[in-house]
Amino acid sequence: MGAEQLRGLPPVHLVIQGLSGHPPSVAREAAREAVEEARRNVLSGGACPSLEDLIIRAGEKASVFSASSMASVINATGVVLHTALGRACLPAAAVENITRVATGYAVLQWDRQAGRRGHRDSHIEELLRRITGAQAATVANNNAGATMLVLSALARGKEVVVSRGQLVEIGGAFRIPEVMAQSGCLMVEVGCTNRTHLRDYEAAVSENTGAILRVHPSNFRVRGFTGEVPLPDLVELGRKAGVPVIDDLGAGSLVPLERFGLPSEPTVQQSISDGASVVTCSGDKLIGGPQAGILVGEKQWIEIIRKHPLARALRVCKLTLAGLEACLKLFLEDEDYLVRHHPVYQMFAAKPTELRKRSEAFATLLTVPPSCGVSVEEMGSYIGSGALPDTAIPSCGVSVACPSPDRLALALRSGSPAVAVRVEEGSVKIDLRTVLHGQDETLAERLKAELELLWG
Numbered sequence: 001m002g003a004e005q006l007r008g009l010p011p012v013h014l015v016i017q018g019l020s021g022h023p024p025s026v027a028r029e030a031a032r033e034a035v036e037e038a039r040r041n042v043l044s045g046g047a048c049p050s051l052e053d054l055i056i057r058a059g060e061k062a063s064v065f066s067a068s069s070m071a072s073v074i075n076a077t078g079v080v081l082h083t084a085l086g087r088a089c090l091p092a093a094a095v096e097n098i099t100r101v102a103t104g105y106a107v108l109q110w111d112r113q114a115g116r117r118g119h120r121d122s123h124i125e126e127l128l129r130r131i132t133g134a135q136a137a138t139v140a141n142n143n144a145g146a147t148m149l150v151l152s153a154l155a156r157g158k159e160v161v162v163s164r165g166q167l168v169e170i171g172g173a174f175r176i177p178e179v180m181a182q183s184g185c186l187m188v189e190v191g192c193t194n195r196t197h198l199r200d201y202e203a204a205v206s207e208n209t210g211a212i213l214r215v216h217p218s219n220f221r222v223r224g225f226t227g228e229v230p231l232p233d234l235v236e237l238g239r240k241a242g243v244p245v246i247d248d249l250g251a252g253s254l255v256p257l258e259r260f261g262l263p264s265e266p267t268v269q270q271s272i273s274d275g276a277s278v279v280t281c282s283g284d285k286l287i288g289g290p291q292a293g294i295l296v297g298e299k300q301w302i303e304i305i306r307k308h309p310l311a312r313a314l315r316v317c318k319l320t321l322a323g324l325e326a327c328l329k330l331f332l333e334d335e336d337y338l339v340r341h342h343p344v345y346q347m348f349a350a351k352p353t354e355l356r357k358r359s360e361a362f363a364t365l366l367t368v369p370p371s372c373g374v375s376v377e378e379m380g381s382y383i384g385s386g387a388l389p390d391t392a393i394p395s396c397g398v399s400v401a402c403p404s405p406d407r408l409a410l411a412l413r414s415g416s417p418a419v420a421v422r423v424e425e426g427s428v429k430i431d432l433r434t435v436l437h438g439q440d441e442t443l444a445e446r447l448k449a450e451l452e453l454l455w456g
Contacts, residue, residue, distance in 0.1 A: 005042045009035060010051040018055035022062040030065060034058035073418045074443050078381035078395055078431030080347045081285055085420060087385055088288040089343040089436065094326040098290075101322040108318045121306070123321045127328040131254055132268045132279075134296035138306050139283070139324065144179065145314040146280040146293030147248050151183035151211070153308035154244055154278070154301060158210025163196040163228060164189045166215035176215055185210055195227040201234065205241045212238050214276075216250045216266060235275035244277035244301050251387040252281020252294060254331045255338070260348040262383070263391050268296060277301050283320075285385045288344035289327035290320045347433055348393075352378070355396040358432050358440070363398055365444035369455040373401040381433040397431040400447070403455060411450040419446055 015031035022030070034057045038049050049057070073085050081087045090098075100106075111118035121138050128137035140146040151160060160180060167189065169175045180187045188209075190200035201212065212234055231247060238245040253265045265286065271279045278301050283292030293314075295305060305311060316324075330338050339349045359376045366374050377399050380392030402408050405423045412419035412428075422429040435443060 005048040006039060008048045009038060009042065010054055011035075014051055015054050015058050018051070019058055019062055022059075022066060026062050026065045027058075030058040030062035033061055071416065071418055073413075073420055074436075074439050074446075075434040076397070076419055076421045076430045076432070076443065078379060078397070078422065078429075078433050079384040080344060080381065080434055081288075081384035081387065082420070082434075083385050087284045087291070090289065090323055091327060091330060091342045093330070093341065094289060094323040097322040097326040098319050101318050106318055106322070108321070120315070120318075120321060123325050124328060127325065127332070128294065128296050131328060131331050132296050133272045134268075134279070135299040136302035137294070137296040138302055138311070139316055139321070140293035140295065140311070140314040141316055141320075142284075142291050143248070143250065143252070143280055143282040143293040146295050147176075148179050148183050149293075149308060149310045149314055150246055150278050150280060150295060150301075150305055151180060151185050151213070152310050153305040154246070155210030156184035158185055159188045159204075159206070159208045160185045160211045160213050161188045161190055161201055161204045161209060162213040162215065163191045163200075165191060165193045165196055165228065166213075166217060168215060168217055180213075196229060197227070198229045198233050198237065201229060201237055205237065205243070209241060209243050211243055211277075212245045213248065214245070215248045231271060231274040231276060235277075238277065239275075244298075245275070247271045247276040247279045249279060249281040251285040251383075251385065252279075252283075253286040255335065257286075257348070257388075259335060260345070262348065262393065263388055265387060268294070272296065278305070282385075283324050283327075285387060286344075286383075287324075287327060287331075288342055290323040292316055292320055292324055343436070347381075348383075350395075350433055352394045352396050355432050359396045359398055362430075362432060362440050362444060365441065366398075366448060368400070368402075368448070368451050371403055371455050372451055375399050375401075379429060379431050381431055393433070395431055395433045397429060397433070399425075400428040400430065400451075401426070402428065402451065407454060408450060411454060412446060415446060415450065417442065417446070419443060 012031045012035050015034060016027045019027035034054050038054060042048050075082055075085050109118045109120040124139055125137045128134060140149050167176050177187055188204050190196055190204045214231060214234060235245050249266055249268060249271060251265060253267045256267060258264050268279055268281055278295060278297035281294050283289045283294050330342050339345045363374050363376050368374055379395045379397045381395040382392060405426060405428045408428050409421050409423050412421055
């Protein structure tokens, strides 16, 4: 019976004709899969579908094929710079600048006055000089690349002195000792894990020294009986020895975070003021821009770095420069302007009292099955991406109690739009600090739908 019914299956080319709204390759693949799926069903004793049914099924498959693998996510984790979710949400000005540059040709490295090839650093160098007080600036693909570039350019074949307590490993098993080895320099460890003195550096500096490196610990803290050498003292030692002092700040703040009620993080401006030869930091962490590595410092060293062969290998594209340029311009304004126009700093500045009111309003949008419960409660948000790792920012959100928080979290992240949450204390936690304004109703609908499907 099944074999006879196969003759009634509509041919693939008719199904393809019904998928005119999709790219040809997607339509072909979806139509073939839908017909093959129907063929197996018929051979198993199922009914033969109509052409209309097959087109609907193929359309569903085509939509899945056409969808971007980088789906949008509602971030309800409370982690502002969530690496798995793309770190910073870009300001509108950055999105507009990227879109403008992406949709046509742009002055990437064209000197319009001279009518010849120019320098792509020109889009960000003057901005970084004004913001940080540095003499010169360049940019790499990320801060790991920036660190490798500066070490390769300034200290290849030479010794680099670094405190043992600063030999950090960050995400993805990226380790400072391995970066130094790849850069072709010889690491010279000084001091102990918890304490390093100026005399340790002085004893290690020799005619073979190419640089002194200071690394911000970023994603860990050593507490108790600790001590490290202030940057100005390292700078003075570097000047006496005639070697550059490199300050790898990691997250790289351009504004004092304590103004937003957060603990202090070293700023790029302070490192430049303290005399660091070169300062490196990320563009997509506390600057809140696209992924990039910022290098600022004294002109003599930046020029050497800019001309190094790795600089081309690690350079950024026009889209990164467009986004970074727009982000940096926000830091020329006062903090009120920055908060109004930068999503990252809006999240930093959100007060627990404001978040409680928003959470209470959000809770009224929810109706849950009898086996579940919803409550508004205080929570702790985090900056993320290694910045202030052990410091929770007082926040507020909604806690959802249900028979299986893990099943609910899986359902939320598997749907559309995807929703990222935390599972703590036997409940699903929704921290509204990182939920963008305008997403509350969509998030509530997703949450209600999954609760009803699982336990309604």
